[in-house]
Amino acid sequence: KQEVTQIPAALSVPEGENLVLNCSFTDSAIYNLQWxxxxxxxxxxxxxxxxxxxxxxxxxxxxxxxxxxxxxxxLYIAAxxxxxxxxxxxxxxxxxxxxxxxxxGEGTQLTVNP
Amino acid sequence: xxxxxxxxxxxxxxRGQQVTLSCSPISGHRSVSxxxxxxxxxxxxxxxxxxxxxxxxxxFPGRFSGRQFSxxxxxxxxxxxxxxxxxxxxxxxxxSGSGTTEAFxxxxxxxxxx
Numbered sequence: 280k281q282e283v284t285q286i287p288a289a290l291s292v293p294e295g296e297n298l299v300l301n302c303s304f305t306d307s308a309i310y311n312l313q314w315x316x317x318x319x320x321x322x323x324x325x326x327x328x329x330x331x332x333x334x335x336x337x338x339x340x341x342x343x344x345x346x347x348x349x350x351x352x353x354l355y356i357a358a359x360x361x362x363x364x365x366x367x368x369x370x371x372x373x374x375x376x377x378x379x380x381x382x383x384g385e386g387t388q389l390t391v392n393p
Numbered sequence: 394x395x396x397x398x399x400x401x402x403x404x405x406x407x408r409g410q411q412v413t414l415s416c417s418p419i420s421g422h423r424s425v426s427x428x429x430x431x432x433x434x435x436x437x438x439x440x441x442x443x444x445x446x447x448x449x450x451x452x453f454p455g456r457f458s459g460r461q462f463s464x465x466x467x468x469x470x471x472x473x474x475x476x477x478x479x480x481x482x483x484x485x486x487x488x489s490g491s492g493t494t495e496a497f498x499x500x501x502x503x504x505x506x507x
Contacts, residue, residue, distance in 0.1 A: 313496060322399075322483055323498035368436070370496075378448045379424045379487045381496060383436040 281306045283371055285384035292359055293392050300354040300387045302369035307350050313381070314343050314354050315368045323368065327354070359391045395420065397486050397499035405505045411472040414502045418465050418486030424448075425467040426496070427459060430481040439482075442467050474506045 282305045292298055302312070311330045315323040327336045327343040329352065335344040342355040352369055366388045370381040398417040406412050418425050426449075427439040438451040442461035459469045465486075471478055481503050485496040 315498070320481070320503070322397075322500040323485075325495060325497060328495045370436075372496075378441050378443060379426050379485070379494065379496060380438050380441055380449045380451075381426070381428075381436075381485070382438070383428075385435050 281309075281371060281373060281382045283369060283382050283384035285367075285369060285387050287387060288385065289388040289390075291390040291392065294359060294361060296359050296391075297355070297357050298359055298389070300356070300367050300369075300389070302352040302354070302384055304350045304352075304371050304382075306373070307347050309347065309371045309373060312343075312345055312352050312369060312371050314341075314352075315370065317366045317368060317386070319366075326367075356389075359389075361391050361393050363391050364389055397484055397497055399482075399484050399499035399502050401502060402500065403503045403505075405507060406474050408474055408476060408506055410474050411470060412474060412504060414469045414471075414482055414484075414504075416467045416469070416484030416486075416499060418467070418484075419488075419497055422486040422488050422497075423465055424487040424489065424494075425461055425465065426485045426487075427467070427469050428483045428485065429453075430483060430501070431479075436483070439469065471504075476506050479504060479506045 286301045314326040329345040340357040366386040368386045370383045424443045426441040441449040461467045481501045483501045484499045487494040
């Protein structure tokens with residue numbers, strides 16, 4: 280059974296700081312890994328999707344890496360801003376028989392202080 | 394292009410009642426998945442529908458059911474509501490439902506059972 284863990288559970292940083300969020304998974308047989316952002320009481324916004332054959336993806340100030348063999352992914356946020364405050368979730372998709380089913384971590388709650 | 398639309402946004406129901414939630418996926422997407430999010434359990438997979446067929450099912454009691462229509466819209470039904478069913482219910486759509494596709498989420502339906 281796939282298990283996804285995110286460390287740290289919460290993080291508070293001053294504005295402008297670069298930061299790294301971590302995600303680990305127990306079963307390396309994944310199709311892809313997706314990072315999401317969730318604002319309080321809202322749905323999930325997709326940030327980055329990394330296919331199992333890729334090592335990293337970038338979007339603006341965000342960079343996500345994937346090391347499938349070691350079961351790890353990191354989300355790097357450059358020059359953090361107060362608007363980045365949210366909960367960040369990583370999710371993995373298993374093999375073809377799992378269809379679109381995602382297994383989520385518990386999330387990292389990020390607070391960026393002005 | 395419209396995103397994933399969930400209705401209603403908020404619901405208050407009494408124990409023992411039943412409820413139906415609706416999800417309209419992104420146009421052209423054929424896969425719809427449902428998730429339950431609670432503070433204690435995080436995001437848990439309920440089920441996935443693809444081309445009107447349930448393709449995957451999570452570990453939830455039979456009180457939770459769903460269906461998908463020919464236009465890919467999906468409904469989720471919970472019968473005999475319990476207090477523990479209070480949660481944010483999220484719907485995700487994917488284009489083909491294959492392992493490589495990206496998931497897009499709606500804003501969710503907040504269900505409160507009293």
